[in-house]
Structure formats: C-alpha cells, structure tokens
Amino acid sequence: MSLAAKAILLWSVDILGSKWPIFTLSSRMRTCNLNFSTSSSTQVTRCFDEDCDDFLPWLEKRAGTEISSVLSIAKSAYGRSLYASKSIEVGDFMLRIPLNVQLSPCNLLPEINDMLSDNVGDVTKLAIVVLFEQRMGLNSDWAPYISRLPHPEEMHNTIFWSQKELAMIRPSTLYHQTMWKNMHIHNEFLSAKPALDCYTGTSGQFDFDDFRHAYALVESRAWRSTKGVYLIPFADFLNHDGLSETIVLYDDHTGQSEQVIADQKYAPGEQVFIRYGKFSNATLLLDFGFALPHNNHDEVTIHVKIPHHGSPLSVRKMELLKRFTPNINKDVHNFHSSWDSFTIREVKSAKGKGKGIPQSLRAFARVICCTSSQELDELENEASKGDGRIARLPLRNSSKEIEAHKFLLSQITLLITEYISSLKSIETTTLLCMTDKYTLRKKMARDLLIGEVRILKSASDWLKNYCVQLLDL
Numbered sequence: 001m002s003l004a005a006k007a008i009l010l011w012s013v014d015i016l017g018s019k020w021p022i023f024t025l026s027s028r029m030r031t032c033n034l035n036f037s038t039s040s041s042t043q044v045t046r047c048f049d050e051d052c053d054d055f056l057p058w059l060e061k062r063a064g065t066e067i068s069s070v071l072s073i074a075k076s077a078y079g080r081s082l083y084a085s086k087s088i089e090v091g092d093f094m095l096r097i098p099l100n101v102q103l104s105p106c107n108l109l110p111e112i113n114d115m116l117s118d119n120v121g122d123v124t125k126l127a128i129v130v131l132f133e134q135r136m137g138l139n140s141d142w143a144p145y146i147s148r149l150p151h152p153e154e155m156h157n158t159i160f161w162s163q164k165e166l167a168m169i170r171p172s173t174l175y176h177q178t179m180w181k182n183m184h185i186h187n188e189f190l191s192a193k194p195a196l197d198c199y200t201g202t203s204g205q206f207d208f209d210d211f212r213h214a215y216a217l218v219e220s221r222a223w224r225s226t227k228g229v230y231l232i233p234f235a236d237f238l239n240h241d242g243l244s245e246t247i248v249l250y251d252d253h254t255g256q257s258e259q260v261i262a263d264q265k266y267a268p269g270e271q272v273f274i275r276y277g278k279f280s281n282a283t284l285l286l287d288f289g290f291a292l293p294h295n296n297h298d299e300v301t302i303h304v305k306i307p308h309h310g311s312p313l314s315v316r317k318m319e320l321l322k323r324f325t326p327n328i329n330k331d332v333h334n335f336h337s338s339w340d341s342f343t344i345r346e347v348k349s350a351k352g353k354g355k356g357i358p359q360s361l362r363a364f365a366r367v368i369c370c371t372s373s374q375e376l377d378e379l380e381n382e383a384s385k386g387d388g389r390i391a392r393l394p395l396r397n398s399s400k401e402i403e404a405h406k407f408l409l410s411q412i413t414l415l416i417t418e419y420i421s422s423l424k425s426i427e428t429t430t431l432l433c434m435t436d437k438y439t440l441r442k443k444m445a446r447d448l449l450i451g452e453v454r455i456l457k458s459a460s461d462w463l464k465n466y467c468v469q470l471l472d473l
C-alpha cells in the first residue's frame, strides 16, 4: 500500500531560500477537518467552546516550549479551525510543533506491536494508537487532543455513507473508490484483529466501526514526511484551501519539529489555511468528507469497456494496450492504475487542442476501433519504430479517426445520461424524515455530480467539434 503523498506542492523561493535550513515537505496523507468554506474568508468566528482556550496551553506545557504566538483555535460550524490572533507577515513562523508532542506508530504499546503481523502498515498502527488512547478516556495522556477529534457522526467521508446515500453517486468513480476503500480498511482490520483481540481479551474487543473511525481520523489528519506518519496536534486544525501555497514543513536539519511558515499576510481574526494537496472533489469527499466550490483540481475518472469482449481481435487489442501503456499512473489507492481507466479534466475550449482529454484515452479509442489484425499490426509497427507508445498520432484514414472519436463520444454521452438521471433522482427523492446529515450528504452528492458532468460535457463538446472538423476536410 502506498499512501504516499499525492501532493505536488509549490514553494516560492523567497520563503524557502538559503535563509532556512533544509526542509522537507510533510504532506497531509489525505483527509482532514470538515471545512466547507473555501477562500480565505475573513469572518471572525468566536470560540463558543471554552475548551478551545486550554488546548494550546496544555500542548505547550507538554512540549516544554512555545508552539505558536500568532494563532488561536476557534470553533466554526464545521469543526475547529485556526485563526490569526495577531497580524502575520509573509515568511513568519506561524507554528512550530516539536516531535515530542506528535503521535506516531512508535507510540504503539510494544506488547501490541510485537503481536502484529509484518504486513500491518503504519496507518493501521497509528489508528491502533488512537483506538487505545480513545479507550483510556480521561486517563489518556493525550485526552485533550483525542477528545477533540471529530466523532463518526461529524465525519462525512464517503466511507461513512449508507448504501442509500452512496447510491446517489452511482455513476461516479467515487462510488467504486468508496467500496474499494471500505474493503481495504476491512482487510487492515482483519490483519490487526488477532493482536487486538489477544490484548483486549474477549470482553473489550474493538469492532470494525471503531477501527474504521480511527483509521479515517489518521488518514485525514496525519502527515507523512521522510520520518514517517505522524499526527500533529494543533497543526491538524488547519483547514484546507486548494489555492493556498502554505504547507507543513519538517525541519530536517534539527529533526526536532514540524513547522508552518506564512505564504501570505493575515490580519487578526482571519482564518489561516494550508493546502493538503491538489485534490479533486471526489478525492476530498473520499478522504476528507467535504468538497470545494470552484475546485481547480477537479477531474473525472472514466472506465472504458472494450466492445465484443472476448473475441480474438479484442483479446489482441487488450494485450496491445496493456503492453504499450508504459507507466501506468499509480494512484494512492492503486485504483486508477488500471489500463482502461482515464482521468479527464475540464476542456476549456471546444475548438482548442483538447487539453484535458488524455492522449492515452484517444489512443485507446483508436486501437479499439480497429477492425482487422492488419490494422493492429500497423499500429504496433508504428509504435515500435516511434517512441514506443501506441496510436498516439491521428489515424491516416480519417473516417477511422472519426469513428474512434465517435466511439469515445458515445461512451461519454452514455455516462452523461447516467449522471443526469442520478441527478434527477437526487432531486426527487424525499425521505419521510430528512436528517441534517442526509441533507448535507445529498448536497455533497449533487455538487460532485454537477461538477463531474460539467467536465464530461466539456469533453463531449470537444469531441463533437473534432469530428465535425475532420468531416469538413
């Protein structure tokens, strides 16, 4: 399993210049605070919850050092967030959190660690740490932190959705990703269970729901850096803004702390955001339980089926496509690694170059539309002589080229129909008792589908235009 950070982050050189020691990037693995606001809105949220006030002093006492003099916690409608308590300038250290107040798999009781099988990963180990701290309640040394982590009913990651709620996003790949993820977490649970049961005895067993909650907390709040997977109290109250350039840095030089430096000015009372990574709405919903309006990083993953599956010609096509797909893009969850899945982004202009529709998808369609093994031979020859990738150039026979793109168009049109009918049924479904939770998830499902269908339509417009242009030649 590689939960490696997906985040490719930018840093402005003036901040990271020689002034600072060597930092490595710590990336949020995935999920986090519930935050539905996006831009750096300036609303000042008062802390109605007195426990916000004692958290930082507790942590600083424990750390034996100051953690932040410019930030304070406030509770917004969507969970705890960090606000500027004083003016912050670009380049200021906003917080510095020493290792001794971070939670890692090293905090696992040695008795349990020894019993765990080797294939149990770091996320699971850290989830087990959280489980035991939760169970200790007020007796836990970490109680002030652990008790402030969101409860399952406050989390809206799609893994927590019911079957009925998930049915709303049936056409989206997120539906399958969610299934996959639940299965994955279940497998992790099964591999850890013997050790857990052995330690707790039969009376105090953890069940799958307990484990899944802890696992989701870790996945959504932990950071991964060169030193491993860590929960970083306080820093994990920072909310995500896809446009922010601020990130969490590990000080490799001293190896002692994790820090956040401001990349913009903040006035007192403004919420401070960082970017967890460049995530689409689907990823945000899967791992963090929220989506963003105007998400620049949106994309749709589509799965293309080969027609006449099983015929000798289609078997050959499949073999060619697999062989000539060089570096299959490995998604964090290995989900998009399949050779017949493609990630489409919004195509800005129907008359432009079609940036957003991957070349590999068009190549796929060209291979799929071959009707004889001679045509496949030609493509194969061309690939071996060229750069080793198959069907990257337009087919010489323009009717064939049109056919290939019409095939794509038909697949996408079909998908759009499915999205539209799902959206209709979301609108018309009314439950007898609409809970807030259901209403919120319904909105999330709707936003996801609307965003994805917009991307699909932009691709379909481009394909239509491409075919018309070829016809005119």
Ligand SMILES: *[C@@H]1O[C@H](CO)[C@@H](O)[C@H](O)[C@H]1NC(C)=O
Pocket: 397, 398, 399, 400
């Ligand atoms: C081009 O493709 C079309 C449609 O598959 C086919 O009917 C036609 O014979 C092809 N033309 C040439 C020159 O191969």
Ligand SMILES: *[C@@H]1O[C@H](CO)[C@@H](O)[C@H](O)[C@H]1NC(C)=O
Pocket: 281, 291, 292, 293, 294, 295, 296, 298, 444, 447, 448, 450, 451, 452
């Ligand atoms: C992402 O979700 C937001 C809000 O939840 C929605 O407004 C938006 O249309 C979605 N997609 C894109 C591409 O922004």
